[in-house]
Amino acid sequence: MILACHNLNKAFGDQIIVKDGSFHIEDREKAALVGLNGAGKSTLLKIVMGELQADSGEVILTKGKTVGYLAQHQDLMSGNTIYEEVKTAKAEIIEMEKQIRTIELEMSHLSGEQLDARLASYHRLTAAFERADGYAYKSELTGVLKGLGFTEEEFDKPVDALSGGQKTRVSLGKLLLTKPDILLLDEPTNHLDMNSIAWLETYLLNYPGAVLIVSHDRYFLNRVVTKVIEIELGSVMTYMGNYSDFAEKKKQLRDAKLKEYLNQQREIKHQEAVIEKLRSFNREKSIRRAESREKLLNKITPLEKPVEQNTDIHLQLEPACVSGNDVLHVENLSKSFPPQTLFTGISFDIRRGEHVAIIGDNGTGKTTLLKILNSVIPADSGFFTLGTNVKVGYYDQEHHVLHMEKTIFQEISDAYPKLTNTEIRNMLAAFLFTGDDVFKLIGDLSGGERGRVSLAKLMLSEANFLILDEPTNHLDIASKEILERALNDYTGTVLYVSHDRYFINQTATRILDLVNNTFVNYIGNYDYYLEKKDELTQVYAVPPATGTSGTEAVPAVDVSESKLSWQEQKEAQARERKRQNDLKRTEERIGWLEERDAEIDALLSQEEVYTNSVRCQELAKEKAANAAELEELYEKWEELAE
Known part of the structure; x- marks a missing residue:
């Protein structure tokens, strides 16, 4: 410990x-x-x-x-560059290296006992230096900085100027x-x-x-x-x-406590009713029995009711009207902020009911794309069109649609006057505003709190196409789970940018990865994306050849003109999922039949079985049928595995 x-x-x-x-x-x-x-x-x-x-x-x-x-x-506020600042973590090793170099210079001028003494110090220091992996500290510094998202060009930036x-x-x-x-x-x-x-x-x-x-x-x-x-x-x-284990165990524990509490409440009410009935008979014996039960009832230690969780709140998102099947068409869209090119000639379609997540590294242009689709900023080239009856609800990280002079409660009630006080409070509670919090002024809220108010408003908007930029930022886990359930029950269409991989895994039916200035399309959730990332990136988003400038545009991957069209890719991935499922079922059946075969052999070795001719015939017949089925399954497995 x-x-x-x-x-x-x-x-x-x-x-x-x-x-x-x-x-x-x-x-x-x-x-x-x-x-x-x-x-x-x-x-x-x-x-x-x-x-x-x-x-x-x-x-x-x-x-x-x-x-x-x-x-x-x-x-x-150290005045150091990024590299110098992290280098201070290795101050002990750097000092050791400096001492080693000093001794090396000194030894060339020493002899006899003095040389022996310095040699002993030298060996002690170099051994300690090696144990501390001193020869690799510079590559370790570089590896950690790059791992945390810093490029070598940024190593010389002063930390005082950083966000x-x-x-x-x-x-x-x-x-x-x-x-x-x-x-x-x-x-x-x-x-x-x-x-x-x-x-x-x-x-x-x-x-x-x-x-x-x-x-x-x-x-x-x-x-x-x-x-x-x-x-x-x-x-x-x-x-x-891990977290999933915790969530499951916590739910089981809470359900057990709630069951115990409800059972005790039922028992208490039952005993109170019996006591009341016995007293109503107004006989000496019945009154004595009632008093005896009352004493037993008073000895019961009441259990506390388990605390209600935020996850008990269910948000109902329902579009005001159904959109056409084609919700969004994007064609040859490009955007640059010179000298940086964000994306070039991207094309994709979104259809009704899809939940599409846009992912990619910081600075690749994900938020910029959402702003273009909401006409906040223009594209450099290309165009997009919305389908029939599409009503957009947009959530951005800057929250332009709030009134600073209103309270949180007024912001919601003025926007949706038909909602009851209870409905407004339930919605706000889902986004962590409870009690007197709902009467705080919007102008007094932090950026994260304003984001949660904007998200609550959007959830009530009855839009049939939600466009969300980092919707889970500033939400705790319980609120994320509420939002996940709401989006999964939502019959409209969703396009969102998020870094929350668990949220993506729970809510996305499709992922667009913005990589090398273009999109790679994945029909599935985040786990599927991880499985196919390297393979599909090589096919659809080849990085620029060595020697090209970082600002040079990469040829766009047009879904309609790529090796596989969007529909063909979707069908191919569906066939692959079916193959995997069939393979799994075949393996499970083979395993069961092999186990049963071993059970039959064990049964046939028992005296009460092998002396019973009828039972022996039944088992022999079953064993033969299993062997025939196994032969077919082995062939099928080989076909599926190939």
Whole structure:
């Protein structure tokens, strides 16, 4: 065990953050700390780090172990460049290297005992340098910076001039390179693109120390952690497994508690009714029996009703009218912000009912494309058309459609006057606005809070084509799940940009990957995209040849003119899925028949069976039938496997 927290208590006034909270982290263990926004996750990390004092309880770190902490917000003002800043993480190795070089120079002028002494120091330092992997530290620095999304051209940028998100990435890189025994990471994926998140997943999985992560990225948690620590209404509970395991176990636990509570309530009401009936008989014996039951009833310790979850809220999104089958047609669209080319000659179609996710690295033009489709900015060339009866609902990250002088409640009620107060409050609760929060002024809200209000308005708009830019930003996990269910039940069409891979996996029926200035089309969810990414990128989005400038346009992949049309590709992928399913079913049937064959052999060796001629004939007949079927299945399997 490397870290243990025992009976922690912390409150701010009347607000209890944690009550008798206990958990521990083992050596090399990867754990997640989860909970609703405001539950106290960041506070708990600060208590562990000693930045906040707990009201009571203790934090125990194994003697001699080191801790590294990444807070959500960084304010680096060191005057260093990006490379110089992360290089400070290797200060000890750099100093060791400097001493080695100094001794090398000195030894050329020494002899005798002095030389022997310096040689001993030299061997000791070089051995320590090798143990610390000192010869590879420069390539390690470069690898971490590139993994976190920095290009070599950016290494010389001063950190003082970076955005908050870039400073967080620099701080993360610096922390990873110091290699503490336990890493505490508060929302480490917030400012990373998909490639950088995938790199960080691999890095943490292979990290030799322990890791405790606060994150709302469920796909990331599923890949990395083997333990989930949840903080909810002050209580701390530990679940073994990844995020999906935790979600399932938590649901089972809550269902069991709710069942127990309801059973007790039924029993209490039943006993109260019996007591009342016995008293109504007004006989000495019946009154004594009623009093006896009353004593037993008073000894029952009432169970607390399990807390209702935000996930119990169900948003109903229903378009005001049905659009035509062809919702959006995009042809030869191009956009540049010289000297950078974002995309060139892209063409695609979206049909009614599709849920299409646009993915790609930061800066490739995903948000720009959505702005073009909503006529916020013009394209350089090409055009797009909307289909019959298409009514667009647009959510962007800048939230232009809010009135700063209104309260949150007024913003919704003025836009949708037919909604009841309860309906408005339910919608706002789904987006984390409860109690008196609904009377806050829009002008006083943070950017994330305004985004949630805009999203709530959009969900009520009755549009039949939703265009969403990063809809899950600033939502906690419970709210993401509410939005996922709402979109999956939505009968209209959805086009969205997102970095949330779990959200994409749950809601997308198709993915457009913006890579090498063009789109590659995938008919499936994020897992399917991962499976086919390398293969299809090579076919449809060949990178520029060596020697071409980075701003040179790459020939567009026009779906109608590519090797496979969109429809042909869809049909080919459907055939492949059918083949895989048939192969799986064939393998399962072969396995079952082989197991049954072994069972029959075992039965035939039993005296009560082999002395029963009728039973022997039945089993022999079944064995022969199984052998014939297996012969056919083996042939079928070979065909499908090829």
